[in-house]
Amino acid sequence: MWVSLSKWFIETGNQMFLAGVIIAFVIGVIIGSWKRAGREEKASSITSKGDSAFFKGVQYILSNDHDNAIEEFTKSVKVNSDTVETYVALGNLYRSKGDIDRAIRIRQSIILRPNIDKRIKLRALFDLGLDYRKGGFLNRALKTFLKVEQADSTSIRTLKEIEKIYEESKDWENAYRARQKISRLERGDDRHILAHHLVEAGKVYYEKSDLAKARSLFNSAISTHRECVDAYLHLGDLYFSKREYKKAVSIWKRVAEVAPQFTFLAYRRLEGSYSKMKDLRPVEDFLKECARSKSDAFTHMALSRYLYIDGDIEGALGEIARALELEPSFWKARKFKGEILLNHNREQEALVDYRELIDHLDVPYLEFQCFQCGYRADELLWQCPQCKRWDTIHMIESAGSRSTALPGSEEPLARFQNSKNEE
Numbered sequence: 001m002w003v004s005l006s007k008w009f010i011e012t013g014n015q016m017f018l019a020g021v022i023i024a025f026v027i028g029v030i031i032g033s034w035k036r037a038g039r040e041e042k043a044s045s046i047t048s049k050g051d052s053a054f055f056k057g058v059q060y061i062l063s064n065d066h067d068n069a070i071e072e073f074t075k076s077v078k079v080n081s082d083t084v085e086t087y088v089a090l091g092n093l094y095r096s097k098g099d100i101d102r103a104i105r106i107r108q109s110i111i112l113r114p115n116i117d118k119r120i121k122l123r124a125l126f127d128l129g130l131d132y133r134k135g136g137f138l139n140r141a142l143k144t145f146l147k148v149e150q151a152d153s154t155s156i157r158t159l160k161e162i163e164k165i166y167e168e169s170k171d172w173e174n175a176y177r178a179r180q181k182i183s184r185l186e187r188g189d190d191r192h193i194l195a196h197h198l199v200e201a202g203k204v205y206y207e208k209s210d211l212a213k214a215r216s217l218f219n220s221a222i223s224t225h226r227e228c229v230d231a232y233l234h235l236g237d238l239y240f241s242k243r244e245y246k247k248a249v250s251i252w253k254r255v256a257e258v259a260p261q262f263t264f265l266a267y268r269r270l271e272g273s274y275s276k277m278k279d280l281r282p283v284e285d286f287l288k289e290c291a292r293s294k295s296d297a298f299t300h301m302a303l304s305r306y307l308y309i310d311g312d313i314e315g316a317l318g319e320i321a322r323a324l325e326l327e328p329s330f331w332k333a334r335k336f337k338g339e340i341l342l343n344h345n346r347e348q349e350a351l352v353d354y355r356e357l358i359d360h361l362d363v364p365y366l367e368f369q370c371f372q373c374g375y376r377a378d379e380l381l382w383q384c385p386q387c388k389r390w391d392t393i394h395m396i397e398s399a400g401s402r403s404t405a406l407p408g409s410e411e412p413l414a415r416f417q418n419s420k421n422e423e
């Protein structure tokens, strides 16, 4: 039965018929909803007066011909100047074409109408906020959305717009408050987002050297969401900058407990601490423990670096060999191995290693991707720059090797560590 049904769909004539039905349905839905929304505004007069320009406008919208749609709607409002819906549609069309000035003027003309229905006025105000945003006037957009929120504190889409603007302007404490309201209204579990807001707020205080405030925000982030890796990393950094190395290491170690897949983010930070710490035992214990409990290339690499600094060259080479066994194209491990061999005049072994390396030279690239919107990044980001969602960017498997992404993921940390060391 399904086969014959799908055959029916494939035939061109039937497709045309189906498309006709869909378009008729969409027009029906649009007019129906506009009629409902504007009952008080007597929107039904549009249809009863037989405003053919309005229908033509709708048809142009459906065929994506925005210029002609604007023309028809403009004709339509000349016939029926009190039909708010047509103005709303016109404003949206102008905004989508980037003609923000016109869109804004249309919203204002709606808002200023006397005796206008409160819901329609609020919708126009919300649209005005979107116009401002599209035009890049963030402050005005924020003020407008806040007005909408004041009139209707349960509008989730308004709160989401407000949150977005606060995030973009790095006003994390207000973003946090907006997300709290959204969470309450949606009854959703947004603890990971709230934690990120707290960490970001903490980072701002940290940069301003208000360490006490930063620390309390990092701690709140952890109590809000125990798996908030970024909070542990930055709380560790904070103790590190106060020369409380032992405390820093113990905080970074907790990443391995709560989110083992992110332990590699802690390793670089640990390495930065070696030269400062008098007693390296806690670091060594931690790394060995990690290597025992989860055998991944990162852990062996981190242990290798530690052993090398500790003067154990053979031990270091042994750990690199283990890392490369697990991830043959872990190019950072290869590079480190080459450096060790050349530094110790073991050219013959370096040559053998180089020959082996050639086989793996075709896949030197790292990739991260947002599983929500598909955005690709060359480093690990907690918030997707495109869809603005939190914790959606993950390492992806790239062609050729499972883990070509792994070594590159150390890059942002390496940069962070460098900038820290320069201070």
Ligand SMILES: [Zn+2]
Pocket (backbone or CB within 6 Å): 370, 371, 372, 373, 374, 375, 384, 385, 386, 387, 388, 389, 392
């Ligand atoms: Zn995304």
